[in-house]
Amino acid sequence: MKDKVLVVAGPTAAGKTEYAIALARHFGGEIVSADSMQIYRYMDIGSAKPTREEQASVPHHLIDAVDPRVPWSVAEYQQAARAAIRQILSRGKLPLVAGGTGLYVNSIIYDMDFSATPKQEGLRQALERQAAEQGPESLHRRLAALDPAAAERIHPNNVKKLVRAIEVLETGGRGIPEFQRSFVATEEYQCLLLGLTRNREELYRRIDSRAELLFRAGLAKEVEGLMAMGLTEESVSMQGIGYKEMAGALKGLYSMEEALELIQRRSRNYAKRQLTWFRRIPGMVWFNLSDYASGKDALSAMIHWAEEAL
Numbered sequence: 001m002k003d004k005v006l007v008v009a010g011p012t013a014a015g016k017t018e019y020a021i022a023l024a025r026h027f028g029g030e031i032v033s034a035d036s037m038q039i040y041r042y043m044d045i046g047s048a049k050p051t052r053e054e055q056a057s058v059p060h061h062l063i064d065a066v067d068p069r070v071p072w073s074v075a076e077y078q079q080a081a082r083a084a085i086r087q088i089l090s091r092g093k094l095p096l097v098a099g100g101t102g103l104y105v106n107s108i109i110y111d112m113d114f115s116a117t118p119k120q121e122g123l124r125q126a127l128e129r130q131a132a133e134q135g136p137e138s139l140h141r142r143l144a145a146l147d148p149a150a151a152e153r154i155h156p157n158n159v160k161k162l163v164r165a166i167e168v169l170e171t172g173g174r175g176i177p178e179f180q181r182s183f184v185a186t187e188e189y190q191c192l193l194l195g196l197t198r199n200r201e202e203l204y205r206r207i208d209s210r211a212e213l214l215f216r217a218g219l220a221k222e223v224e225g226l227m228a229m230g231l232t233e234e235s236v237s238m239q240g241i242g243y244k245e246m247a248g249a250l251k252g253l254y255s256m257e258e259a260l261e262l263i264q265r266r267s268r269n270y271a272k273r274q275l276t277w278f279r280r281i282p283g284m285v286w287f288n289l290s291d292y293a294s295g296k297d298a299l300s301a302m303i304h305w306a307e308e309a310l
Contacts, residue, residue: 002190003089004310008098009034009105009278010196011271013206015289017050019196020098021058022299023306027096030059030088032081034099034108037240039077040068042229045214045222046242061088068226068237078107085189094310097191102277109193109281111186127163142166153273155266158239192309193283194302197275199290204268211242211264219246220256241266 006029008020024031033039037047041064049063061084066072081097081104088095097108106112131139139162144151146169154161185191198206223246231238233247242263249259278284285305292298 002187004094004192005085005108005189006094006096006192006194006306006310007034007105007108008096008194008196009281009284010100011203011274011278012048012100012267013203013210013271014100014196014198015295016098016100016196017048017054018295019299019302020096021050021054023302024058024094024096026303027094027306027310029094029096030061032084032088032095032097032108033060033062034081034097034101034104035063036072036074036077036101036104037237037243038063038099039066039072040064040237041066042226043068043222043237043240043243045217045219046240046246048210048214068231068235069229071236074103074107077104078112081108082188089189100274102274105278106281109185109191111184123167124163127166128159131159131163136162139163139166143169153277155270157244159234160236160239191283192306193281193285194306195278195284195286197286197288199288202290203271207267207271208264211260211267214242214263215256215260220250223247223250241270 006023006027008016008023010016020031023029035047037043038049039062040047043049050060055063062077062080065080085095085097085108097105099105127139130142136157136159139159140151140154140156143154143162143166146166150165150169154165156162197203219242223243226238226243227247227250233244238244238247245259245262245266248254249256254262287298287302289295289298292301
């Protein structure tokens with residue numbers, strides 16, 4: 001029989017950290033983060049990183065693993081995450097992959113080849129000039145004309161992802177939809193897929209409340225420190241929701257109140273995109289936490305399902 005890996009996925013603020021830790025404690029497992037922001041050091045508040053106490057309660061991997069000044073790709077994540085999974089399995093423990101970054105989760109579930117499409121430096125430079133001269137919105141419109149579904153997934157201000165997607169589509173390489181359909185489940189282990197969600201109203205309340213909590217916890221000071229290290233809102237590590245908006249507020253582009261509203265709105269939109277992404281994954285078993293009388297009841301249901309699946 002194949003080794004088992006439990007994947008806990010879902011939208012931001014659904015409760016993945018809490019339940020993944022509880023499941024890891026119950027099964028004696030170790031957590032592999034699938035969050036593209038929590039992987040960076042010094043970025044604790046804006047990424048809603050598990051607390052020191054939470055990280056101490058069960059072993060965590062790929063948190064605080066990369067300097068934010070160093071660009072980090074999903075190909076590098078895939079290699080590091082699979083190495084961590086193999087190490088956990090070699091100790092006879094259950095790996096729990098927990099996070100909401102869709103491409104990170106997919107790189108664990110599927111044998112994705114990120115080297116298949118070569119870089120197109122001439123086109124890349126032209127696209128980057130277009131973004132600088134006409135604004136990132138012009139790239140987003142260009143992508144939308146090529147692949148509306150891809151444009152829906154990529155934020156209009158994420159120049160790096162917009163450029164890469166257009167590169168793939170305009171150079172005769174595999175388009176994003178074809179790339180998605182080409183996913184083949186890995187033979188290295190068997191993934192048990194657990195999705196967490198909540199009713200929309202409750203999820204949005206949690207998202208808005210968490211944004212307010214991040215402000216009170218010192219997000220501005222954290223971003224000031226990152227900017228003092230030389231990072232800007234264009235840095236790869238600063239693309240996460242919360243960091244770019246706060247950097248803009250600190251530069252005086254808008255008020256702190258406007259920054260909070262931006263973070264809340266973009267987080268809600270991101271949650272929609274996450275749900276769309278994860279619902280496309282075959283075999284995902286969903287638990288709507290709003291349907292349970294208590295968190296304890298929800299956890300019991302998850303444990304019961306996982307015990308049978310394992």
